[in-house]
Amino acid sequence: MNDFFQNSLFAGVTLSLLSYILGMMLKKRFKIALFNPLLISIAVTIAVLLVAKVDYSAYNAGAKNLSWFMTPATVCLAIPLYEQWELLKKNYKAVLLSLLAGTLTSVFTILLLSMLFKLNHTEFVTLLPKSITTAIGMGVSEELGGYVTITVAVIVMTGILGNVFGELICRLFRITDPIAKGLSLGASAHAIGTAKAMEIGEVEGAMSGLAIAVSGVLTVIVAPFVAKLL
Amino acid sequence: MKYVRQFLIILFISLMGEILKYFLPLPIPASIYGMVLMFAALKSGIIKLASVKETAHFLIDIMPIMFIPAGVGLMDSVGTLKSILIPVFVITVVTNITVMGVTGRVAQAMRKGADAHE
Numbered sequence: 001m002n003d004f005f006q007n008s009l010f011a012g013v014t015l016s017l018l019s020y021i022l023g024m025m026l027k028k029r030f031k032i033a034l035f036n037p038l039l040i041s042i043a044v045t046i047a048v049l050l051v052a053k054v055d056y057s058a059y060n061a062g063a064k065n066l067s068w069f070m071t072p073a074t075v076c077l078a079i080p081l082y083e084q085w086e087l088l089k090k091n092y093k094a095v096l097l098s099l100l101a102g103t104l105t106s107v108f109t110i111l112l113l114s115m116l117f118k119l120n121h122t123e124f125v126t127l128l129p130k131s132i133t134t135a136i137g138m139g140v141s142e143e144l145g146g147y148v149t150i151t152v153a154v155i156v157m158t159g160i161l162g163n164v165f166g167e168l169i170c171r172l173f174r175i176t177d178p179i180a181k182g183l184s185l186g187a188s189a190h191a192i193g194t195a196k197a198m199e200i201g202e203v204e205g206a207m208s209g210l211a212i213a214v215s216g217v218l219t220v221i222v223a224p225f226v227a228k229l230l
Numbered sequence: 231m232k233y234v235r236q237f238l239i240i241l242f243i244s245l246m247g248e249i250l251k252y253f254l255p256l257p258i259p260a261s262i263y264g265m266v267l268m269f270a271a272l273k274s275g276i277i278k279l280a281s282v283k284e285t286a287h288f289l290i291d292i293m294p295i296m297f298i299p300a301g302v303g304l305m306d307s308v309g310t311l312k313s314i315l316i317p318v319f320v321i322t323v324v325t326n327i328t329v330m331g332v333t334g335r336v337a338q339a340m341r342k343g344a345d346a347h348e
Contacts, residue, residue: 012299016295016298016299016302017295019298020294020295020298037294038294038297038298038301041295041298041301042298042302042304045298045302046302046304049302049305050305056302056305056306059299059302060299060302060303063298063299063302064299066295066296066298066299067296067299067300069289069292070261070296070297071244071247071248071259071260071261072240072241072244072264073289073290073293074261074262074264074265075243075247075261075265075268076240076268076282076285076286076287076289076290077265077290078265078268078272079268079272079279079282079283079286079287079290080290081269082269082272082273082279083279085273091337091340091341093340094337094341097336097337097340098333098334098336098337099333101332101336102329102333102336105328105329105332105333106325106328106329109321109324109325109328109329110321110325113317113321113324113325114317117314117320119314119317123314123317127318127321130321130322131325131326133261133262135259135260135261135262136257136259136262138257139256139258139259140257142257143257149307149310150307150310150311150318152300152303152307153303153304153307153310153311154322156297156300156301156303156304157304157318157322158322158325159297160297160301161322161323162330163294166330169326169330169331170330170334172327172331173330173331173334173335175330175331175334175335175338176338177334177337177341179341180333180335180337180341181334183333183334183337184329184330184331184333184337187329187330187333188325188326188330188333189326189330191293191297192294192297194293195294196294198291198293205290209265211333212262213262213265213266216258216262217258217262220256220257
């Protein structure tokens, strides 16, 4: 089975899509945040791989073709942004200030909790870029001397959590404004949160896509200074 | 032909993003440069919205499935995370809540303030 996956172009992708459809069916039937198609598809795929004794690298030999689309898709986030340009221009102050506040909240929450858990410097800087998009986060982690593979894992975990519980957290804080919703999803859960924002609405999606870029760049600027604090 | 042309434009901008990343020594990925380039091209009229729209919306629509392989990769990182699993989990959950709460509330408060002035 492992060999088959290793050499198959379609096994990994088909398994991933099949489990995603299963997740969509469950979501339609049960309407609970935990029945999130992305979360279900990841869980089901892992379960199938474990039962069939297939390594991740064998699965990913085919499934990585899905990841290939990530750069062109991110480039396309410029389109909803362009379509919502007037709205963005009118609210640029709220956008910039809230994203700056979100970035600072992210790094200082991580600093405070890292101190509380007595993490060492390397562990701290590994977690520091966890709220931003993988490609930028990897660069920041590497620059600061973190464990890049763990950074990637934590970024993905953050995104999935944001995707699953984002709407619930918005409700908790009574965030109802579409612009505010989109910004908070993008600032905390980057592209995976943006996928959720796109499902909620066009304005939410556009703002979330913008938040990925702005929060990412802000973190690049802020992180080196905060890294010196622990 | 329409979709081929649209896909080509999107890939070409992605390639330009890669070229920028190659020459600029910043930890910014090709996709973000590409997003900025695409926006600039649309805004300046070099690229018309109609010449990328359908393919762009399709790619955005199927975006969640692109994260499945990365998520499944967590099955391999559990081993390396083992020693700090609990702090990492707590930090991930708490940061998600604080960042979303602060960003959303600040944006919402400023929007309401702006509306009040109008």
